[in-house]
Amino acid sequence: MASATLGRRGNAAPFRSRERRRANLRALIYLSPWLVGFGVFFAYPLISTVYFSFQRYDMFSLEPVGLLNWKYFFRDDAAWTSIKNTLWLVVVMVPLRVVFGLGVAQLITKLKAGAGVFRTIFYLPSLVPVVAGTLGFVFLLNPGTGPLQAILGAVGVQSPDWFGDPAWSKWGLTLLALWSIGDLMVIFMAALLDVPKQLYEAAALDGASAWQQFTRITLPVIRPVVMFAAVTGVIQTLQYFTQAMVAARVASGATDSAGSVFTPGYPDGSTLTFPEWLFQEGFRDFAMGYACVLALILFAVSMIFTLILLRQFRGFAEEDA
Amino acid sequence: MTATLAPETVARRPAARIRSPKGRATLYWIAKHAIAVALSIMFLGPLVFIILTAFMSDRQALTSELWPATWNWSNFADIFEEAPLLTWIRNTIMYSVLATAFMLVSSIPVAYALAKFRFRGRKLAFLLVITTMMLPPQVVAVPIYLIWARFHLTGTLWPLIIPMLLGDAFSIFLLRQFLVTIPREYSDAARVDGCGEFRTLIQVILPMARPAIAAVGLFQFFFCWNDYYGPLLYAGTDQSHWTLSLGLAAFKSQHSVQWNLTMAATILAMAPVIVVFFFAQKVFIEGVKLTGVK
DSSP states (O other): OOHHHHHHHHHSOOOOHHHHHHHHHHHHHHHHHHHHHHIIIIIHHHHHHHHHTTEEESSSOEEEOTTHHHHHHHHOHHHHHHHHHHHHIIIIIHHHHHHHHHHHHHHHHHOSSSHHHHHHHHHGGGGSOHHHHHHHHHHHHOTTTOHHHHHHHHTTOOOOOGGGSTTTHHHHHHHHHHHTOHHHHHHHHHHHHHSOHHHHHHHHHTTOOHHHHIIIIIHHHHHHHHHHHHHHHHHHHHTOOHHHHHHHHHHHTOOOSTTSSOOSSTTTTTTOOHHHHHHIIIIISOOHHHHHHHHHHHHHHHHHHHHHHHHHHHHHHHSOO | OGGGSOHHHHHHSOTTTOSOHHHHHHHHHHHHHHHHHHHHHHHHHHHHHHHHHHHSOHHHHTSSOOSOSSOOTHHHHHHHHHSOHHHHHHHHHHHHHHHHHHHHHHHHHHHHHHHHOOOTTHHHHHHHHHHHHHSOGGGGHHHHHHHHHHTTOTTSSHHHHGGGGGOOHHHHHHHHHHHTTSOHHHHHHHHHTTOOHHHIIIIIIHHHTHHHHHHHHHHHHHHHHHOOHHHHHHSOSOGGGOOHHHHHHHHHHHTTTOHHHHHHHHHHHHHHHHHHHHHSHHHHHHHHHHHSOO
16 A cells, blocks of 8 residues: 555554454445456456366356367467457557557647537547447448449549458458547546646757657656556457358348357458357367366466456555555 | 747747747647548548448449548438348337337336445445446356247347346446436435435436436447447347347348448447537436546
């Protein structure tokens, strides 16, 4: 705990142990819903996941198989394809989103006229339900029927078959992710407006160009926010599921939804993400033991990034009540 | 920004490149706003084309034409005959409303305790909230699924609603971030007046936290409204338990060539969200800011 807390406590009347116990009990009562939730929906399932990862389980028969599931993982080509795709999204989509979000936010803070209207317009797409937005993009980018080809065709450019071509499908998803940049934009705008004005005025007096002001003043000041956006972006991308699932389903023209023969990843496994493969193995093929292996791998990787984030939050948690 | 450029800075530059400070500022102004307008077209374009397509006839929607030849308002009536949309809407509303109400009831006291109480393990509890908020839901999906299967609740939306009675990490985090900013003096004053801790929360803190509660409630509502993963996992194959998101994703495959109807259904899913946003824009923007670090 921060020394500030101790200092304050030192000034106040000394806490007697009975009072402290009462305070702890009171906190326990207020926290109880979450504590139960944490136990039932997090701690227990996590331990249980470890247990199942050493079993073969299909909801009917349970059979201990030792390390078989873990060994299978290294031979599972689809799993590695999904890892590669997820990594691609982390390396390409996340940085692009951060740069684009920052650029858009920077632009709005510099606008003299209509900043409010532009903010609303730029934010709006991030509210569009994910399934609806994905459906829309698959249609819009479809070179056969969509308007994008009609527009590009007018200037003589041939649009790629975004969601039908393995080389382009992840770029299609990236466009969709850039379109719904609103949340990130608002976070960056708040950070940009917090940068002290005097810093810019002093720099301008010294003859710093707009670009110099951005790299020497803006970026260093908002660095924590950019870091935060990047790390949460990575964590969210590790969960990337709905857009890839819906885009593949719609673009492939597969029939039926739940419990169908549809295999995610269309075209050619190029949009298969790690959580999708976990879902497929656990809840469509009912290889639940193996799905738990995938879950634990996802847990380990997410945990690394969560710990990075927690380091940033350390200051937060210490903030005095 | 350009307006703050001191005159002498500009005067030092070669006269050939910048005719006058005023001319340069005007040029900047035009450039910035031109980029903003271009971006607006890119952000709004998809929505405009979705709307235009929704009005086309099914044959025209398969061509690359941009403007509807005839405005087929009947498309919006047809989609209700093509799919059990009303059932899906009802299920989606039930999921969203109940989950939001349950979340608020359970999460507010937790957030309040984390923000205002001093107790052993407070820091640890907060770190665990952040951790559960950050970890992908897929990590613990299998055992949780098995719990609900044991209660014979798979195939319904209840596995998504009931856990909300036990708090939601993201909402707790957000509410806590807001509650710590309320000065201690308010609750102290209430206590001096003989207010118990619970009454202080209800009568003093809650009214002050209204913007944060509204934001968290709206976020939860929209999350449920848009949720695809949850219903896909639990709602099963029986369409009478589906939500709008789930049905929408399957809509196109069931009506494979009818892009116009698919887009009409898409608008139906988007419209409520966008209408709410225009009424509560400020709540949203302030809420999103809370999610960032300060």
